Amino acid sequence: MSDSIIFVSMNDNLVNEFFGIGIQNGKTPENLGVLWRSAQNLGASFIFTIGNRYAKQACDTHNAVKSMPYFHYESFEDFFNNLPKGARLVGVELTDKAEPLESFKHPRRCVYLLGAEDHGLSKEAIEKSHFLVKFSSQLSLNVSVAGSIVMYDRQLSKPRS
Numbered sequence: 086m087s088d089s090i091i092f093v094s095m096n097d098n099l100v101n102e103f104f105g106i107g108i109q110n111g112k113t114p115e116n117l118g119v120l121w122r123s124a125q126n127l128g129a130s131f132i133f134t135i136g137n138r139y140a141k142q143a144c145d146t147h148n149a150v151k152s153m154p155y156f157h158y159e160s161f162e163d164f165f166n167n168l169p170k171g172a173r174l175v176g177v178e179l180t181d182k183a184e185p186l187e188s189f190k191h192p193r194r195c196v197y198l199l200g201a202e203d204h205g206l207s208k209e210a211i212e213k214s215h216f217l218v219k220f221s222s223q224l225s226l227n228v229s230v231a232g233s234i235v236m237y238d239r240q241l242s243k244p245r246s
């Protein structure tokens with residue numbers, strides 16, 4: 086019999102930070118799949134969708150939903166009322182009010198919300214976000230690419246807020 090120890094990877098619950106990421110009224114399941122894959126690989130603790138526009142089954146069959154909690158909210162209000170206690174809402178949107186990602190101090194505990202492929206974030210989501218963040222691009226990028234850039238930036242060693 087082998088004496089070797091099998092290490093099972095687990096979340097480090099002694100680190101006092103986490104983040105979730107999701108899309109408001111996402112249009113295509115393909116984009117969700119790409120975003121979930123990035124979320125799984127770039128340290129998200131949970132993923133979510135708001136609204137019923139996408140093919141929910143396609144999302145449910147993606148591998149990432151077996152690895153981390155996936156939440157679905159019927160409306161922005163439902164989502165906002167159920168944010169994890171103490172977590173800040175970070176709206177990701179190319180808008181004048183948003184801070185540049187390069188100098189943004191990601192909150193230790195937060196939820197990143199991306200907008201729909203065609204309409205972007207709703208007015209209500211923009212108004213209720215505790216922070217808004219953007220990165221410079223000539224035109225807006227694909228929503229999953231945008232989410233991946235934000236998550237990549239978060240795992241760089243930058244000060245947190």
Ligand SMILES: C[S@@+](CC[C@H](N)C(=O)[O-])C[C@H]1O[C@@H](n2cnc3c(N)ncnc32)[C@H](O)[C@@H]1O
Pocket residue numbers: 177178179198199200201202203204205206218219220221222224225226227228229231232
């Ligand atoms: C294709 S864009 C939406 C474009 C929409 N037609 C508009 O003009 O608002 C989809 C989502 O990707 C994100 N996004 C894309 N480019 C971005 C950027 N440069 N900075 C921040 N977010 C971006 C935002 O969450 C946005 O709502």
